[in-house]
Amino acid sequence: MKFACASVVLLAAILGAQAVDWQSVKNLNIETPMPKVHGETLPGGRITGGQLAEPNQFPHQVGLLLYITGGAAWCGGSIISNRWVITAAHCTDSLTTGVDVYLGAHDRTNPKEEGQQIIFVEKKHVIVHENWIADTITNDISLIKLPVPIEFNKYIQPVNLPVKSDSYATYGGETAIASGWGKISDSATGATDILQYAEVPIMNNSGCSPWYFGLVASTNICIKTTGGISTCNGDSGGPLILKDDSTLIGLTSFGIALGCEVGWPGVFTRVTSYLDWIEAKTGLVNYGSN
Numbered sequence: 422m423k424f425a426c427a428s429v430v431l432l433a434a435i436l437g438a439q440a441v442d443w444q445s446v447k448n449l450n451i452e453t454p455m456p457k458v459h460g461e462t463l464p465g466g467r468i469t470g471g472q473l474a475e476p477n478q479f480p481h482q483v484g485l486l487l488y489i490t491g492g493a494a495w496c497g498g499s500i501i502s503n504r505w506v507i508t509a510a511h512c513t514d515s516l517t518t519g520v521d522v523y524l525g526a527h528d529r530t531n532p533k534e535e536g537q538q539i540i541f542v543e544k545k546h547v548i549v550h551e552n553w554i555a556d557t558i559t560n561d562i563s564l565i566k567l568p569v570p571i572e573f574n575k576y577i578q579p580v581n582l583p584v585k586s587d588s589y590a591t592y593g594g595e596t597a598i599a600s601g602w603g604k605i606s607d608s609a610t611g612a613t614d615i616l617q618y619a620e621v622p623i624m625n626n627s628g629c630s631p632w633y634f635g636l637v638a639s640t641n642i643c644i645k646t647t648g649g650i651s652t653c654n655g656d657s658g659g660p661l662i663l664k665d666d667s668t669l670i671g672l673t674s675f676g677i678a679l680g681c682e683v684g685w686p687g688v689f690t691r692v693t694s695y696l697d698w699i700e701a702k703t704g705l706v707n708y709g710s711n
Contacts, residue, residue, distance in 0.1 A: 474616040476527045477536060479600050481580035481669070482616060482660060484523035485565075489515045497601040497659025498565065499580045499669055500524070503573065505703050506565040508658030509672050509690060510553040513563045519543040522565060525576030529602055530614045536576025540567055548702050550695075557636065561674045561690045563658075564702055580660060580669040588693045593625035596664040597644065599673065599687075603656030613655075620664060621645065621687070629686045640694040642671045643686040661689050 498508035629643035661671030671689030
């Protein structure tokens with residue numbers, strides 16, 4: 422019984438870790454399909470220990486302003502074709518009206534910056550994995566279908582998805598890049614204006630799982646957070662790409678609620694586990710072409 426109680430406490434701590442960031446976009450009128458949010462004062466924040474990205478350094482990166490009960494929340498995502506964006510299920514499972522997708526953004530608060538586009542997508546065009554389990558953060562993946570095809574340019578490009586032959590790759594020991602507009606530190610109160618990124622080492626699941634009492638599954642991938650370099654609140658759903666070839670291998674999913682800088686591994690949805698699901702839902706065979 423003591424072990425069971427401890428497990429419940431630990432799980433509760435985990436569930437709070439990589440929550441969507443609503444503080445930086447609070448007080449929005451979600452009754453309006455495309456509310457204007459750029460006049461809001463947004464508190465600072467980013468990936469902890471990260472660096473400022475250059476404009477169009479990560480043209481696959483999108484920001485997501487999600488309209489939920491009581492206001493709005495912020496997440497990240499990735500472009501996988503001219504009609505589809507991929508993100509985390511825990512970002513999109515509580516939508517009321519829909520989501521603003523920020524394409525080509527560097528400073529998300531500047532709608533006039535070169536390359537930035539914002540497209541509203543209704544809730545009915547969002548696909549949450551049918552086996553998504555919020556209590557255990559299982560199958561934390563969803564898809565957003567854009568209402569019209571987007572035109573690619575230097576600011577907006579699809580990310581490389583893994584090929585199916587990589588389905589059994591662990592990526593352990595390789596270097597990856599996580600990016601997003603999440604918190605800069607545990608004391609920060611919200612998401613940042615400017616896109617951030619961090620280079621992070623990938624660890625094997627066998628080394629990651631004990632940190633979470635076995636809750637890390639084969640459908641997850643983990644990073645080391647040495648020196649407090651990690652994803653944080655507001656980065657949820659955003660990309661983890663291989664440094665060498667920019668292949669999307671993970672979607673920011675969860676961490677420990679004790680803090681983003683405490684050194685616990687960051688956990689992502691493992692994209693190679695869902696290639697068949699992505700193909701079935703989108704019809705994409707040669708990823709990035711439709």
